[in-house]
Amino acid sequence: MEPGAAPQPNSTVLDSKVPDGPIADLWENHKFSMNLVNPSNKRKFEVIVVGTGLAGASAAATLGELGYRVKAFTFHDSPRRAHSIAAQGGINAAKNYPNDGDSVHRLFYDTVKGGDYRSREANVHRLAEVSVNIIDQATAQGVPFARDYGGLLDNRSFGGAQVSRTFYARGQTGQQLLLGAYSALMRQVAAGTVELHNRSELLDVVLKDGRACGIVTRDLVSGEVTPHSAHAVVLATGGYGNVYFLSTNAMMCNVTAAWRAHRRGALFANPCYTQIHPTCIPASDDFQSKLTLMSESLRNDGRIWVPSGAGDARSAADIPEAERDYYLERKYPAFGNLVPRDVASRNAKTVVDAGHGVGPLNNGVFLDFAVAIERDGHDAIAARYGNLFDMYQRITGENPYTSPMRIYPASHYTMGGLWVDYHLMTNVPGLYAVGEANFSDHGANRLGASALMQGLADGYFVLPYTIGDDLAGLLGDPVVPTNDPVFTAAVAGVEDETSRWLSTNGSRSVDHFHRELGRIVWDNIGMARTETGLRSALSDIPALRDEFHNDVRVLGSADTLNQSLEKAGRVADFFDLAELMARDALEREESCGGHFREEHQTAEGEAQRDDDNFSHVAAWEWNGSDTPQTRHIEELTFDNVALSQRSYK
Amino acid sequence: MAQSTRERYRVDPVRTRRRAWPFPLNIYQSAVGRKWVMALTGIGLVGFALIHMVGNLHVYEGPARMYEYAETLRTIGGGLVPKSFVLWLMRLGLTGMFALHLHAAITLKDMSRHSSDDAGLMSGAKKYAGGRDHIAATYASRTMRWTGPIIALYLLFHLADLTWGWWLGPDFVRGDPYHNVATSLSSLPVAILYVVANVALALHIFHGAWSIFQSLGINNPRYNHLRRALAAGIAGLILIGNLSFPILAQTGLISEDNRACPVNDSDGLVCLAEEAEGH
Amino acid sequence: MSDIISVTVKVWRQDGPDSSGGFETHPQQISTDASFLEMLDLLNEQLNDRGEEPIVFESDCREGICGTCGVMINGRAHGPQKATATCQLHMREFADGDEIVIEPFRAAGFPVIRDLAVDRSPLDHIIESGGYISVGSGAAPDANLTPVPRDAAEQAFDAAACIGCGACVAACPNSAAQLFTSAKVGHMALLPQGQPERWSRTESMVEVMESYFGSCTNHGECHEACPKEISLDFIAYLNRDYVKAKVKNRALSGQR
């Protein structure tokens, strides 16, 4: 299909299988109407869970507790290493402990609005409902959430929310929640209900008669390629933010599992919805490997500015007040430095592109605490942000107490992912996606502290119910044996791929190509997108991909730990994904949330949605390597939240 | 179920668990429990070392007082029990503590050696091919497994020297510790040996006395900062006391120049007893 | 601000768990702004270009929180900077002309997989043996039902901050895993939620720990190496709780 052309004739409208009824009771009623698997029958079912981050670990543990026979896979050496561990800020829940007017409905409303009206109402409502159970569960597991002097749980307001609903554990909320889920998982490993496969990477999803029946993994240490069969397969493999090469995601985050599922028929939804976080430490040189997030809370006290004159190379201290442009305060008098993530990010890009960037590589803006330090004193600021300042100093060697921090936006989270219905099942029967891997409940933009909530909601409280509804119908069916031709073919395919990388014998490393790809994606499918840019990406990406496949050099062998080999497959999938992102961005002729098309902005430069034509999810179907994907849609209707235009003036 | 992590990867346990002994012996089966035993016996041994040193200070009051002190040890328990009974009990207890302390030390060292790559046979400590930069470990802590055996050997020598009188020969007078000490320590090699051994003992106690708190979990944030100082104090005290004997013997302060009683195990002892009484 | 320094990297290479390894030396020019692992990335790129296999080392978050990274740098676990994981170490900690010796974390419980990568799965086995609170999903009471004194919660956090990197084992001359184990035991023992299983947890975790690792002699090297500065106090609590557990379990389960 020619990019930008009208939808193809074979494009369909997807059924999200949301039950009918008033939204507030939907989930409760539905839980009652779903089929159940009798406790003694649960052990007759085998379930594969790939990924042991918040979503995967919680799902595997809960399924194990229920009595299913679970196989959990992670390519990490331990489940505790999943990228979820790095989340800092906190987790939202509609507990309303501070008594400031929060409710399930308000969290639901805020999430739909924050997502710029591109999420599915029913899912978001369910998310808000179970959010309260997550906090109970985590606390019971021993997660040491922050507490007040009375010993009760403390909350803070996060990401511009008007209520304090964010639970946190110092700056390590993700770590503590993951350790909770991990310990629950290890309890089931000890109990024998979960069989843990670490250092095992999913390289293919296997279908028989249109139903997911298993996966193929490669043991990263021995190189052995092994088929695994099950009654259902759950992917909890995280997001694809590393398509940009530089991101705040962990080095190993990738799209491979989701992408291989996509290639087997699972629809990939809204790939162009990516979140760029405004406060990260800028790259310091060409071989920068990843970027570090500086908590969003810094914007509460820091003032963002750049020199008014382009190309001004003076150090911050030498630039007089009159020659500084506090551009967020200037453009958004009401919200100032606290505008939402997407707005802050885009504005930083604008000033840097216009030549006002600061730092040795002119690739940042200042985040200045001088006023706050003068007002509240050094000690107060140190108490609030001391650990962040230390981290900044460790990385940059600069002292943020005396000279302003330098920050720049970076890829952080991906709202797109595998399309799933109300049951979190992809369009492939028996194949589920949870956590950041699915196209998620966040619409076109995720609110701070909501990803942890979603991952745990899916894993602890949604999937374990919905999966039973589907499995109940399979009672008595054995799993497809792993010597079935569908498995042997998939294993052979994976082995072929591995040997192809090793025999390409090109001249450049995998990282080299990944970095180049990242540059194209960042420049064209980053914070602001244009038709020209997207079209050029659509020609540059395939060209670079051809070069990659012909000129990559992967040394060593397939039967040892070979990190280049692992990366080669992941980067190959990023190439395909990047191309789809560009097409998705091109087709979506509107701006919404993280997707900003410069052609579609209001007179004030804000994102301009087109609800008449694009109030839908775009879910892409794979048609083989040589044929472009087909764009299907799921209509989004908003019966409970009124659509409005965001404004932060 | 098929293969699990444990089967796929071959990190073999270095110790297989054996059948549990009945309580409370099972505590000794674990390394943590064994460290408790080391610590408890360590307390006993440190206590002994301290008392032993203090007792020996009688040497500065002359041969008669020293004689009296030795007699007192033999007659603890009064007439209720046979002479030397309690002393023998204490010796038995001490020997028991030594045996336990030693057994635990050797087995735990072995356990650590098996748990480490390329560990030193004697120290049990792991080696890095590229070298190792210690930060917290003190010289004392790293040499526990050397100072321990040095103490053990020294003890044997000490017993042979002053309790059994193996090599003082005719010079050895049972029951006249002042004479024996003065004679033995006046020899320079012996004095050096005592100095070396007691430095080892002090080092051992310097780490050991702090280690006791950790091993037994005696931990109170309010007093934790005192633990090191206490250990250093005890070690220092024992060191100074014990070193004074060989040094002063060498400088001639402990000598028999002014001795009133003759040196032998018959009328010499009687004379000493009378002198002590006379005071 | 940023300088280019020349260093000599002496790095351990080992093909597999059963092969013998040795040091390989590479000169390297690097900006002081680079992180230590970026220095290795760059070296790997150069090796790859020369047709030599890149050095295997592990890392993931590069923010000091996941615990994946970790090597011995000049004889210190995670290198010279205090409270800093390998991935957060930057080249400005080194001087022009330095020789940097890089070795894998060593312990019998951490067999080398390849080059600098070791297998730390015994740490998972320790957790598996009891490092959890048994509460099934959905079985939890309201989170505010049980207030936890703030200090207890804070102290529990100090222990829970452990990232499971294994530097404590690597730094320990005895290859003991006391700091890691005591951190998890301490975290749970300090919270009311952790009480019901406190004694059985302590007992089984210590016993699994001892089947893989050495015996602690209270050197304190682990604390110095620990990127999260886990306190030695937790080891004391562990030792105390263990013997208590032996007594308690016996009393509770009737002379088991």
Ligand SMILES: Cc1cc2nc3c(=O)[nH]c(=O)nc-3n(C[C@H](O)[C@H](O)[C@H](O)COP(=O)(O)OP(=O)(O)OC[C@H]3O[C@@H](n4cnc5c(N)ncnc54)[C@H](O)[C@@H]3O)c2cc1C
């Ligand atoms: C720096 C940072 C800070 C953040 N802070 C917050 C915050 O404060 N609040 C918030 O709500 N959210 C935050 N987020 C977002 C949030 O952390 C993530 O969205 C969330 O943790 C994703 O969880 P997950 O379980 O879906 O996936 P992950 O945690 O990414 O787990 C993926 C799992 O899949 C496995 N896997 C992947 N591919 C394969 C494969 N092919 N084969 C086998 N296994 C595979 C991995 O081993 C891993 O176990 C933050 C994100 C970043 C980057």
Ligand code: HEM
């Ligand atoms: C027979 C000779 C001895 C040997 C072989 C020996 C060996 C050891 C060893 C190897 C340790 C363990 C070190 C550690 O865990 O850090 C130790 C600990 C200790 N030793 Fe000795 N030792 C001997 C005699 C003594 C004596 C005579 C004393 C007292 C004066 C003593 C007091 C201690 C103490 C207090 C500890 C600390 C126990 C603990 O860690 O809790 N030891 N000894």
Ligand code: SF4
């Ligand atoms: S205690 Fe410290 S050194 Fe040991 S594993 Fe935990 S974080 Fe690493």
Ligand code: FES
């Ligand atoms: S790479 Fe995650 S802690 Fe270093």
